[in-house]
Amino acid sequence: MERVYIYRTEQNKTRLHEKSYSGHTYKCVKTTCAHSVTEVMIQIAFQEGPNINIIWDRKEVNPTQLYMFMHHKKSLRKSSHWILDLKQDSLSLTFPFHGITGGYDLLVCGLKPLSAETTGLPYYQVYGSASEKDTSSRNTMTIHLKRSPPEQYFQSEQNGDFDVEKDHMPPSHYTLFGLPVRDSIHVIRVHQELPPAYFLYVHKGSNGSRFKFPNIFIPASDYHVTVYESEAQKGGSSDRGISCYSTAKVSNVLHFRAYMTKNEVNELFVKSCNFVQKQQDSRFVKIAHFYRDKLPAYFDFIFEKNCGIMPTYYKTISGDKASTIHLNIKGIFFNTLVKGKKNKKPKISCHGTKRLHIPAPFFFEGVNIYFADFYCHYTAHKVTLIFAVKGTKDDKFCSARLKMVGLFKNPFLYINPEGNVFVRSGVRVEVFYADEIDVQSLMHELGGNNVFLTDVRPLYRPRDIVISKPKRDDCKICNLKARSKVI
Structure with missing residues (x-):
């Protein structure tokens, strides 16, 4: 017979009473104490197997629900999830392991309900937890709920059965897609790194392959999402406040950093402006060309196989990992850096041995300019500006997420009414031009003295050239x- 014992410590009295509930017996014991309520212990006795005592401090956490997760040490697919409603006087559980719990680990979390959709499915934030390992080594264990659950349970690196992906809507709303559409339950667990937080969601597979998270994700925080495709256990326990799910498949962990919003972009913009103002050699210098350094094979492809057209490519993670433009818009990178008193382009390059020069005024025709990023790798700081053709989907994308700056006046790169282009010398300004360029036609139109290729000395061997890396x-x-805050 299963029994649930609830012990509550209060002041000045000891009472013992016994009630019947759904054919089982439970006891509530209230003992003497010189202070107010301090802790509540719930003891769950298995039909066969070890007893588990779960204790939490009412001053620290006071959950109305508990989440219990038991999994096999070698496979997350051999796992079960329980969501227990503690508003009732007692609970009776039947664990589906038939008393064979050896080799399983247990995670217990206190849950704070979040707002739910009309489906009525539960969404929770975890705000207290405890865990136990090596359940086969003893018959009983006592575990105390702490402020946050163990991270390893929320970002397991085991090989999964399927992949899930994310979609983003400004300012910081996310949708999970790629969920299997079956008559099953998806238990979705999320670990938020900064500030530390943990979330639990239940989604019906028959409701579709997409799940919109009801809460806003924190910009620049890293997230780890795991989805358990589970089967709801039958037995009529739901009417007693117990939901039990047995895992059939588990996803690969989805790792991502939440995009910065316009507020965070503005914060980076202010940081970059303050930075250039403090530089000793911070001035605007006139430049004639933007330039792009690549290996000879890249330009051979353009002129021999692509009709002289320089193609666009997705912006990779070469700056702040929270930047919303990564893998979302296509374009071509160009450099604007000049050095020395004569404002000469660098003679060496870390990107290739061939350099394409295109007149700077060309890039300002029919575009909007957006500040996108401020970052560094070692010592040199860089600013990324997006040049988006007006009215395109990339222009609309940037308008909703980035900070627009003026063509004729901005702190980093501008063109004057006479058609001269000036760049700030106190920071490295890189341009991501969000459109393909017909280089061959430009050469014919503007002449070989204005659009041309030169050789440049490589900083690294070709095989050591780094395409991109985060800040x-x-x-x-x-x-x-x-x-x-965490540096």
């Missing part, structure tokens, strides 16, 4: 406040 997370100059 330094430990830089106090160019990181968002949310990131700098």
Whole structure:
């Protein structure tokens, strides 16, 4: 017979009473104490197997629901989930392991309900937890709920059965898609790194392959999402406040950093402006060309196989990992850096041995300019500007997410009414031009003295050239406040 014992410590009295509930017996014991309520212990006795005592401090956490997750050490597919409603006087559980719990680990979490959709399915934030391992080594265990659950349970690296992906809508709303559409339940667990938080959602597979998270994700925080495709266990326990799900498949962990919103983009913009103002050699210098350094094979492809057209490609993670433009818009990178008193282009390059020069005024025709990023890798800081053709989908995408700056006046790169282009020398300004370029036609139109190729000395061997890499997370100059709190 299963029994649930509820012990509550209060002041000045000891009472013992016994009631019947659904054919089972439970006891509530109230003992003497010189202070107010401090803790509640719920003891769940298995029909066969170990007893599990779960204790939590009412001053720290006071859950109305508990989440219990038991999984096999070698396979998340051999796992079960329980969501227990603690508003009732007692609960009776039947675990589907038939007393064979050896080799399973247990996670217990206190849950705070979040707003739910009209489906009535539960959405929770985890705000207290405890865990136990090696359940086969003893018959009983006592575990205390703490402020946050163990991270390893929320971002397992085991190989999964399927992939899930995310979709983003500004400012910081996310939808999960790629869920299997079956008559099953999806238990979705989310670990938020900054600030530390954990969430649990239940979604019906028959409701479709997409799940919109009801809460806003924190910009610049890293997230780890795992989906368990589970079967609801039958037996009529739901009317007693118990939901039990047995895992059939588990997804690969989806890792991503939540995009910065316009507020965070503005924060980076202010940081970049403050940075250039503090530089000793911070001035505007006139430049004639934007340039692009690549290996010879790249330009051979353009002129020999692509009719002289330079194609666009998706913006990779070469700056702040929270930037919303990564893998969302296509374009072509160009450099604007000049050095020395004579404002000469660098003679060496870390991107290739061939350099294409295109007159700078060409890029300002029919575009809007957006500030997108401020970052560094080692010592040199860079600003990324997006040049988006007016009215295109990329222009609309940037308008909703980035900070627009003026063509004729901005802190980094502008053109004057006479058609001269000036760039700020105190920071490296890179341009991401969101459109393909017909280089061959430009050469014919503007002449070989204006659009041309030159050789450049490589900084690295060709096989060592780095295509892209994220910014330094430990830089106090160019990181968002949310990131700098953990540096």
